[in-house]
Amino acid sequence: MPSLSCHNLLDLVAADEAPLPSPTPLRLPRVMSVASPASPTSPSTQPAPPRRVIVSHRLPLRAAPDPAVPFGFAFSIDAGTVAYQLRSGLPANAPVLHIGTLPAAAAEAASDELSNYLVANFSCLPVYLPTDLHHRFYHGFCKHYLWPLLHYLLPLTPSSLGGLPFQRTLYHSFLSANRAFADRLTEVLTPDEDLVWIHDYHLLALPTFLRKRFPRAKVGFFLHSPFPSSEIFRTIPVRDDLVRALLNADLVGFHTFDYARHFLSACSRLLGLDYQSKRGYIGIEYYGRTVTVKILPVGIDMGQLRSVVSAPETGDVVRQVAETYKGRRLMIGVDDVDLFKGIGLKFLAMEQLLVDHPELRGRAVLVQIANPARSEGRDVQGVQDEAKAISARVNARFGTPGYTPIVLIDGPVTPQEKAAYYAAAECCVVSAVRDGLNRIPYIYTVCRQESNALGEDSPKRSVIVLSEFVGCSPSLSGAIRVNPWSVESVAEAINAALRMPEAEQRLRHEKHYKYVSTHDVAYWAKSFDQDLQRACKDHFSRRHWGIGFGMSFKVVALGPNFRRLSVEHIVPSYRRTENRLILLDYDGTVMPENSIDKTPSSEVISVLNRLCEDPKNRVFIVSGRGKDELSKWFAPCEKLGIAAEHGYFTR
Ligand SMILES: O=P(O)(O)OC[C@H]1O[C@H](O[C@H]2O[C@H](CO)[C@@H](O)[C@H](O)[C@H]2O)[C@H](O)[C@@H](O)[C@@H]1O
Numbered sequence: 001m002p003s004l005s006c007h008n009l010l011d012l013v014a015a016d017e018a019p020l021p022s023p024t025p026l027r028l029p030r031v032m033s034v035a036s037p038a039s040p041t042s043p044s045t046q047p048a049p050p051r052r053v054i055v056s057h058r059l060p061l062r063a064a065p066d067p068a069v070p071f072g073f074a075f076s077i078d079a080g081t082v083a084y085q086l087r088s089g090l091p092a093n094a095p096v097l098h099i100g101t102l103p104a105a106a107a108e109a110a111s112d113e114l115s116n117y118l119v120a121n122f123s124c125l126p127v128y129l130p131t132d133l134h135h136r137f138y139h140g141f142c143k144h145y146l147w148p149l150l151h152y153l154l155p156l157t158p159s160s161l162g163g164l165p166f167q168r169t170l171y172h173s174f175l176s177a178n179r180a181f182a183d184r185l186t187e188v189l190t191p192d193e194d195l196v197w198i199h200d201y202h203l204l205a206l207p208t209f210l211r212k213r214f215p216r217a218k219v220g221f222f223l224h225s226p227f228p229s230s231e232i233f234r235t236i237p238v239r240d241d242l243v244r245a246l247l248n249a250d251l252v253g254f255h256t257f258d259y260a261r262h263f264l265s266a267c268s269r270l271l272g273l274d275y276q277s278k279r280g281y282i283g284i285e286y287y288g289r290t291v292t293v294k295i296l297p298v299g300i301d302m303g304q305l306r307s308v309v310s311a312p313e314t315g316d317v318v319r320q321v322a323e324t325y326k327g328r329r330l331m332i333g334v335d336d337v338d339l340f341k342g343i344g345l346k347f348l349a350m351e352q353l354l355v356d357h358p359e360l361r362g363r364a365v366l367v368q369i370a371n372p373a374r375s376e377g378r379d380v381q382g383v384q385d386e387a388k389a390i391s392a393r394v395n396a397r398f399g400t401p402g403y404t405p406i407v408l409i410d411g412p413v414t415p416q417e418k419a420a421y422y423a424a425a426e427c428c429v430v431s432a433v434r435d436g437l438n439r440i441p442y443i444y445t446v447c448r449q450e451s452n453a454l455g456e457d458s459p460k461r462s463v464i465v466l467s468e469f470v471g472c473s474p475s476l477s478g479a480i481r482v483n484p485w486s487v488e489s490v491a492e493a494i495n496a497a498l499r500m501p502e503a504e505q506r507l508r509h510e511k512h513y514k515y516v517s518t519h520d521v522a523y524w525a526k527s528f529d530q531d532l533q534r535a536c537k538d539h540f541s542r543r544h545w546g547i548g549f550g551m552s553f554k555v556v557a558l559g560p561n562f563r564r565l566s567v568e569h570i571v572p573s574y575r576r577t578e579n580r581l582i583l584l585d586y587d588g589t590v591m592p593e594n595s596i597d598k599t600p601s602s603e604v605i606s607v608l609n610r611l612c613e614d615p616k617n618r619v620f621i622v623s624g625r626g627k628d629e630l631s632k633w634f635a636p637c638e639k640l641g642i643a644a645e646h647g648y649f650t651r
Pocket residue numbers: 082142143147224225298336374375435436437438439
């Protein structure tokens with residue numbers, strides 16, 4: 001029976017954590033009129049659209065140390081983050097509030113004054129996590145357990161490179177951090193108005209904490225990482241908690257059909273839940289709520305990228321790069337340094353290319369830009385060491401004076417320099433062994449199209465060699481798809497790319513550009529935002545009951561006419577009624593769920609017979625149990641109807 005659950009039980013998960021410093025309640029109005037900096041002010045007669053609360057692990061901020069300014073850091077918006085870019089798809093006059101942690105460098109600056117300053121100037125409300133908790137949450141549970149696992153890396157041995165085995169204490173840190181986000185939201189949320197959009201796997205548990213406090217809150221969640229096959233996901237010791245947490249959102253978004261499919265199969269296999277597809281929407285029925293599943297990959301910020309590509313300094317670098325690699329076949333790769341980007345495999349493919357195609361020696365060049373590592377540990381060091389070792393070996397084997405086949409750039413590279421390399425390269429190689437989406441091929445396509453640095457009239461063309469294990473693969477049908485684990489196939493794909501006739505390159509490029517430029521980040525955000533509103537439209541007409549303890553908390557949503565049965569209601573109705581149909585489930589209804597002897601007691605038989613004696617009654621037992629067992633048990637109740645095996649047999 002639904003009951004209001006104890007408020008404190010969810011907090012028990014943090015029992016073995018040092019208590020979080022109790023946040024001084026922030027003096028912020030629940031509804032704030034902080035509009036997006038880019039937004040025009042709404043006309044005073046029109047009510048502002050609901051506020052959008054964007055929750056991500058990190059705030060979309062940069063922080064440059066500067067002792068001369070208040071708080072010791074010069075803060076600015078980090079326009080390269082999806083959390084910021086998505087604003088372009090939200091209604092222009094909708095207030096926006098970001099919630100997340102400070103940039104790592106500025107963590108020590110935490111204070112209430114800073115919070116007020118960041119809200120007033122950037123619409124960013126920081127979540128302050130104690131350093132140790134933040135470290136165990138992010139570098140411990142997130143980066144060394146959950147993230148590798150979502151990318152199909154099982155921690156087979158305690159010393160596995162990259163993935164650590166599940167540790168309950170780290171999981172508790174993860175929950176504590178998620179709870180701290182919920183605490184912050186609780187201070188400022190207007191639950192019946194605001195639309196909350198949570199981002200990525202770091203905050204997978206947040207919907208449960210939030211739903212517990214605000215049963216009617218409008219909550220969307222987008223997973224930027226892959227959702228792996230349920231065979232992988234079900235190895236997580238707390239798998240049910242995490243699936244239930246996602247189901248506490250109203251809308252759950254994925255980049256690809258496959259990720260959504262794996263999620264649906266995890267719901268089915270772990271919780272026995274089914275889904276329905278109606279009018280293009282996938283819905284999972286969960287305790288009276290319908291959780292909508294959305295499939296739409298993130299896009300890029302076209303306006304921002306265009307301004308980088310068209311900057312005069314970018315044009316200068318494009319010409320320099322073109323000059324440096326004149327007469328060569330230039331390819332580009334840009335990857336974060338982590339286990340899944342397959343940089344080492346890419347370099348091996350480059351070596352294989354030069355072995356198999358001597359005519360490309362002295363000509364083919366791969367410029368590989370390594371973005372700074374986002375994580376720490378032996379795994380990241382291992383990737384860096386391996387990349388350096390393989391490139392050094394290939395360069396020693398095939399390099400000649402003035403010719404270096406693999407140019408590894410692992411120092412800082414400005415967005416303009418990156419754009420210039422993309423614009424100058426005739427092919428882009430992405431060989432990640434697993435990646436949620438990977439927007440590099442999108443950025444490459446746009447840079448090739450929009451740069452005019454090598455002459456206005458030069459025809460636009462590009463070729464992409466793309467791993468089939470990354471999320472953008474299904475949307476780039478003109479790419480040469482490869483299995484990155486097969487070094488020979490990648491080498492052959494690169495060779496095919498370099499030999500592709502220009503006309504074909506142009507056709508493929510056009511197709512990609514058309515897709516990328518129309519499915520940009522604004523398109524994605526707008527679509528998610530609209531679907532979130534649609535998914536929450538019934539919230540007001542339903543009544544909500546919280547049930548379950550800790551991470552298994554969920555909300556039961558009931559229609560307005562739904563009443564809890566009570567003896568006071570039933571008896572007068574029963575007496576008034578002339579013709580009654582009484583359908584009784586067996587296990588858990590007629591007999592207690594936990595009774596060891598499942599045979600109906602003599603009391604049950606007698607009550608059923610008394611009900612059946614009344615000529616106004618028709619009484620049925622409806623059960624999944626077999627017909628033989630039920631007919632034997634209820635032989636003494638001759639007038640009782642039986643629907644056995646979920647109605648397949650009736651008596
Ligand atoms: O390293 P983290 O702080 O844990 O963040 C994980 C990654 O987040 C971003 O990538 C993810 O979102 C991208 C856009 O949806 C998607 O292309 C990518 O596949 C996802 O992994 C960020 O861009 C990465 O650098 C982070 O590693």
